[in-house]
Amino acid sequence: MQFDLSSYLIYLFNSDPQPGKIAVVGGCREYTGAPYFSAISALKIGADLSHVFCTKDAAPVIKGYSPELIVHPILEESDSVRDEFKRSTLAKVIAEIDKWMERFDCLVVGPGLGRDPFLLDCVSEIMKHARESKVPIVVDGDGLFLVTNCLDLVRDYHLAVLTPNINEYKRLVQKVLNCEVNDQEGTQQLLSLAKGLGGVTILRKGESDYISNGEEVSAVNIFGSPRRCGGQGDILSGSVAVFLSWARQCAAEGGWSPSPTILGCISGSAILRKAASLAFVNKRRSTLTSDIIECLGQSLEELCPVS
Template identity: 40%
Template sequence: MDVVKRLLPELSTALRKGNCGRLGVIGGSMEYTGAPYFAAISALKVGADLVHVFTAADAAPVVKSYSPELIVHPELEPGHWLQRMDALIVGPGLGREERSLQIARESIAEAQRLGIPLIIDADGLWAFTEHWISLTSPSLHRAELPIILTPNAVEMDRLAQKVLQLQTLGKSWEEIRYAVSRLADRLKMNIFVKGPTDMFATTDGKVRLFDREGSPRRPGGIGDCLSGVLACFLLWSTRSGGDIEKVGEAGSCFVRECARRAYEEIGRGMVAGDVIGQVAPLVKHIDKAIEKPSAV
């Protein structure tokens, strides 16, 4: 967990509310209210100070009811709030209504213009995939922008088909690796492909693999937890001029270890909330290890 350790901002009594990060999540729909909650609460528990959720009017009271810790706005469009966000997650539970996809696209473009670190997940990727060409105009296309796409196997296949005319679902490990590499280079975006082995491709086309032990159970919501954690790591790394490869590695290691611990404790009945329940204890463990460097 050294790679996580190095990303955690130093705490001190001189810090003010917000200094460790003010995050935004754009997502949630009538059907999917758990996903934006999971992403938001994971960010908070890994160490962000404030998390705003921008969600569909129908979904807002429900997302609010999951936790008083979140600031939930009953509209997907972040409007003037966007410029106050230190990092943004677009997509968890977004759904595929055209208006929602449009807001996702506009928010992605605006976040890029403002230089806000960005995680694009789930139906945020759908919004993006369907219109990827319009997002790759030169002004939106700067290699140094801290953006991570986080597709699962199906979403990766869709991206690869759309952008590279390549199929990846059911393909060999080497073929997927090749496609991820080309995709990251082509889009000039970092790509974290979730799978039995996580793949992380940076904009130079280099691909790293992470396969720390996780959980053999795959209930819904673990990917949302990863988005939240990754957004914080990306923000902290960007602020300290860190290497984005380390963000991917830290995100993979951290969430896999949370899942491993949850599975060890709960067993097969483990749900996403159990994984998120491990976030704060694991961060504490890593923080303690900072004081005694030999302990991790």
């Protein structure tokens, strides 16, 4: 599909979107970097507030990385809650996040979430509440592990975006289409996958990023970086969340096609890939995710200069 990203970004910024509030649900004992990368990227790109909902032990670590993030230590893992308290704990988690839900413009579910069963039960409920409140959800990392095992969490939800990497995509294809990934028929298979989930938008990450909602397929192949350091997918999730919430505002004010979820994915992917290529110019083989985050501002400026 032909799409002029530059014209779209100029239109988008001229329409002066509200900055937006993003919430990342992720961060556990093992992983604190991933939710930080996602949430701080959302802020650097233009969100005015970025929240992180994580486990109690991850919270002080994430707060320590940045005073800019609002961190809620509300999630619990199985071994910290006795069986008889699980129901009441789940109710408390939901009550806590519900206080904020209506204020969020987008939720990112999964960066560094881990795979603890009780924690994932709580996150399933959070996703159901987000859906009821019509809050868009970007699902990445362990959020995709959860969704692949319970497809109904996103099925038919047009405000859901899945951002699978190569492994996560393989698991989704096996589960939804009952077959293996076929790169000869890559475009058709991506369309079928998105359609099979009832019109959810899928951003398949790789050397080029491919995006589909079951009706059309877009590709983003702006030159990125040959350096594969862990965490680039996390930047992408925060970036897509911000651009998706902005695209929704534009759609409400008259619009631009394609759909807001696709516009969010195209813009988010382009900004990340450009930032990765800028970071690689400076840092070469030692490029880290934090170097790419430092280049998000320059990337935005090069793709859409402030007039």
